[in-house]
Amino acid sequence: MATRGYPEGHVFYRTLTRALPLATRGEGCWIHGEDGRSWLDAVGGAFVASLGHGNAHVARAIGDQAGTLAYLNGTQFTHAPVEKLSAELARRAPGDLSHCYYLGSGSEAVEAALKLARQYWVESGHSEKTKVLSLAPGYHGNTMLALSASGRPRYQTFFHSWLVSVPRVPAPYPYRCECAGQSAECPVCSGAALERAIVDEGSGTVAAFIAEPVGGSSTGASVPRTEYWRNVREICDRHGVLWIADEVLSGAGRTGTWSALEPYDAVPDILTMGKGITGGYVPLSVVIAPQRIVDVIAGGSGSLLHAQTFSHHPVACAAALATLEEIDRQELLPRVARMGTLLHERLKVLSTHMHVGDVRGRGLLAGIELVANTATRQPFARSEKVAEKFAQAAFDAGLVVWPNTGHANGVDGDLVMLAPPFIVSESEIDEIVRRFQKALSAI
DSSP states (O other): OOEEOTTSSSOOOSOSSSOEEOEEEEEBTEEEETTSOEEEETTHHHHTOTTOBOOHHHHHHHHHHHHHOOOOOTTTOOOHHHHHHHHHHHHHSSTTEEEEEEESSHHHHHHHHHHHHHHHHHHTTOTTOOEEEEEESOOOOSSHHHHHTOOOHHHHGGGGGGSOOOOEEEOOOGGGSTTTTOOTTOHHHHSHHHHHHHHHHOGGGEEEEEEOSSOOTTTTSOOOOTTHHHHHHHHHHHHTOEEEEEETTTTTTTTSSSSTTGGGTOOOSEEEEOGGGGTTSSOOEEEEEEHHHHHHHHTTTSSOSOOOTTTTOHHHHHHHHHHHHHHHHTTHHHHHHHHHHHHHHHHGGGGGSTTEEEEEESSSOEEEEEOSBTTTTBOOOGGGOHHHHHHHHHHHTTEEOEEEEOTTTSSOOEEEEEOOOTTOOHHHHHHHHHHHHHHHHHO
16 A cells, blocks of 8 residues: 555544655655655655664664663653763853753743743742743744744634733744845844833733744744844843743754854853754754753752653653764764755745745755745735645655745745755755756646
8 A cells, every 4th residue: 555544544644634655764865655756855854854864873872772771750860861962962052051951842842941931930039920922923832832922823723712822023034024134223123023022011021032043934944134133132131031042943953053043142041952953763852041040940949840751861862962973973064054055055046936935044944935926925825725735746746845834924825945954965955956846837
């Protein structure tokens, strides 16, 4: 059987409306199927497979650790992989970020980071700080607090009555801003809109501001003005607000630097990472906080009130440590910067297409925005499902991409994102562009 789908079998598939091919093997940037077809994985599955598929070093590290010590309760023991990994992540983290708390997914890390911010203020004697601010569009995960902070209305439709209120700040999104990202005086692109929101809410009531340093799927790799994050740092300091940088998607080298914030010379109070931190070989995410925040928890309740059975997991930590070793051994961070420049140079050819409104991104992260009219930036009507049709056409052409919708006005908008493994070759980049063009022609 070449495909599987609901209602056959017993899998509750993530998509219930189409049959899925059975993948049998991954190698480098390629996924091979049971029926002999192969796909060029141009987005690392879900921005995850940073090392590519089939890395023997990471696979061995997972097996060795599983055979030595597979699981421990993190409240009763520590272990070598978590100690070594934390030292490595602290060494790579910006500024004073130094202490690592491990979870299983990006959503969990965001949930824990938001809880940490709230618990910090309560234990500091500021229980009136209850509010979280976030960007719109923006996305931070599917657990309830993370979903509350996500400025994507269609994700909230079914669960609105369960979510908490999170005030929104317009995201720095040059393609859809009136100033096109060109004005240092623009309230949105300068960060002044954040300060206005904090003042309007009452700075004494605001616990945290959460945002992605480089846009993820919600704004399609949108890159803010250079000074934006420095301004955010100053604003948060001025008003006593903790800044949480969500680097689950953009961190761990994806943009050409370990932290996507490095080029901006701005350090958050709390940082989250996930996805590519283990290359996708096992699930793992991390919250990184400075000692000045952790000290308050240690001197108060004594623990972050976010218990998770599989936190600080030995096998997951061993996989992440092996991933960092491979990133260093293969010198992948400078390679991402180099190949990212090549990727964006090759993608320029797409800009001539009548329905490509913008091509943007940094490093091996790119977003291509599809519009009905490039002159006016008018999006396609959501009923046309352009992003979904393109993703299927690309899949039929042997190319895996990531579609996204709703960014233009909360309903309309069509994006396609690329995030190939760090090991992608020049010829594979050319093949990505060729198959992308083929899919454009098909729809």
